[in-house]
Amino acid sequence: xxxxxxxxxxxxxxxxxxxxxxxxxxxxxxxxxxxxxxxxxxxxxxxxxxxxxxxxxxxxxxxxxxxxxxxxxxxxxxxxxxxxxxxxxxxxxxxxxxxxxxxxxxxxxxxxxxxxxxxxxxxxxxx
Amino acid sequence: xxxxxxxxxxxxxxxxxxxxxxxxxxxxxxxxxxxxxxxxxxxxxxxxxxxxxxxxxxxxxxxxxxxxxxxxxxxxxxxxxxxxxxxxxxxxxxxxxxxxxxxxxxxxxxxxxxxxxxxxxxxxxxx
DNA sequence: CATACTGTATATACTTGACATATACAGTAA
DNA sequence: TTACTGTATATGTCAAGTATATACAGTATG
Numbered sequence: 001x002x003x004x005x006x007x008x009x010x011x012x013x014x015x016x017x018x019x020x021x022x023x024x025x026x027x028x029x030x031x032x033x034x035x036x037x038x039x040x041x042x043x044x045x046x047x048x049x050x051x052x053x054x055x056x057x058x059x060x061x062x063x064x065x066x067x068x069x070x071x072x073x074x075x076x077x078x079x080x081x082x083x084x085x086x087x088x089x090x091x092x093x094x095x096x097x098x099x100x101x102x103x104x105x106x107x108x109x110x111x112x113x114x115x116x117x118x119x120x121x122x123x124x125x126x127x
Numbered sequence: 128x129x130x131x132x133x134x135x136x137x138x139x140x141x142x143x144x145x146x147x148x149x150x151x152x153x154x155x156x157x158x159x160x161x162x163x164x165x166x167x168x169x170x171x172x173x174x175x176x177x178x179x180x181x182x183x184x185x186x187x188x189x190x191x192x193x194x195x196x197x198x199x200x201x202x203x204x205x206x207x208x209x210x211x212x213x214x215x216x217x218x219x220x221x222x223x224x225x226x227x228x229x230x231x232x233x234x235x236x237x238x239x240x241x242x243x244x245x246x247x248x249x250x251x252x253x254x
Numbered sequence: 255c256a257t258a259c260t261g262t263a264t265a266t267a268c269t270t271g272a273c274a275t276a277t278a279c280a281g282t283a284a
Numbered sequence: 285t286t287a288c289t290g291t292a293t294a295t296g297t298c299a300a301g302t303a304t305a306t307a308c309a310g311t312a313t314g
Contacts (some may be wrong), residue, residue, distance in 0.1 A: 012302060022232070038260060049304050054261075063233075070261045071310035081234060088233025093243055095226035099219040100247045105149070106190075106215025107208060110248045114241050116220055120227045121237045139273060165289060176275045181290075197290045198281035 005046050013048055017056035025065050025076055036066060036074040063087045132173050140175055144183035152192050152203055163193060163201040190214050 003020050005013055024030045037045070039053040046053075057074050060066045064083045068074040103113055130147050132140055151157040164172070166180040173180075184201050187193045191210045195201040230240055 014302080039262095040260080050261090051305085052303060055303090057261090068261070069311090071259090071312085073260060085234045085239075088229060088235045089239060089243065092226040092229045092233075092235060092240065093247070095222045095229070096240065096244050097247050099222035099226070100244065102215060102219045102222070104248070106219075107212045108215045108219060110245065112212075112216060113219065113223065113244055113248070116216065117223050117227065117240055117244065118237065120220070120224050121231070121240070141273080166291095167289080177290090178276085179274060182273085184290090195290070196282090198283085199289060201290085 003042070003046065005048070013046075014052050014055040014059065017042075017046075017053065018059045021056070021060055022063075022065060030076050032076050032079055034076050036076070038073055130169070130173065132175070140173075141179050141182040141186070144169075144173075144180065145186045148183070148187055149190075149192060157203050159203050159206055161203050163203070165200055190218075 003017060005016055007013075009016075021030070021036070030036070036042075036057070039050050039057060043050045043053045057066065057068060061068050061074075064080060064087050065077055066074050067077050099113065102108075103110075130144060132143055134140075136143075148157070148163070157163070163169075163184070166177050166184060170177045170180045184193065184195060188195050188201075191207060191214050192204055193201050194204050226240065229235075230237075
């Protein structure tokens with residue numbers, strides 16, 4: 001399993017795992033139904049605690065990327081893109097909501113928000 | 128000065144002050160150029176520390192609502208709505224940016240974001 | 255059943271950031 | 285000088301986030 005962890009980057013370990021796993025799944029390098037490395041194995045490889053890998057996997061499950069079966073393992077979920085998108089939208093919505101609250105109390109119009117959103121979405125920066 | 132502080136509401140003191148001051152200014156109850164209560168006076172009235180009132184006033188200045196003159200006091204800034212709006216937009220932009228980052232990695236389209244934004248903006252809930 | 259895997263739950267430690275403070279400093283003005 | 289103004293520093297408290305060890309529970313197979 002090709003997961004790389006950097007301790008000197010600020011981003012938490014569990015998050016690094018989650019992101020990279022998402023990438024593997026979305027790029028098809030982990031096929032539908034395929035088993036992920038067990039929490040213990042991955043923890044051993046990365047020299048971290050099981051609890052941390054668990055947390056990463058929990059996040060993946062919450063977002064619909066994997067299904068986890070106690071006693072058996074974690075498996076790549078059937079590619080339910082619609083569900084993943086909805087989950088993502090829900091998370092994005094929280095941020096949009098905050099933006100809206102700020103905007104309304106400061107006289108920023110909806111069109112301005114939309115305009116800004118379009119600019120941001122168009123940009124190619126990912127980090 | 129009619130500022131009310133609730134210790135049992137979760138929202139920090141400095142934030143309560145900032146919000147209420149904004150309200151007073153936007154509603155014109157504090158006129159342009161008028162002096163705000165001094166940090167010390169307000170602190171005494173509210174039975175809190177000067178540092179806390181300072182923090183509240185700093186936020187107000189950062190957002191362009193007041194100007195503060197060391198040794199003299201804090202004064203309602205000339206109504207520069209344009210500037211206030213730009214500042215607000217800048218703050219909102221941070222949240223929009225996060226929403227976009229999430230959205231892009233999960234296959235959520237720009238139009239979906241915009242749609243959600245419109246819904247949120249239309250709603251009448253403020254808290 | 256025994257063994258060796260899976261994931262899960264609990265209680266704990268560490269670190270960081272947010273919030274609020276007291277106290278000492280510096281500018282302004284009568 | 286006195287009495288106001290805002291400012292800076294160093295400190296204290298608390299909650300949240302991150303990661304952990306250890307003990308528990310389900311699954312499968314010889």
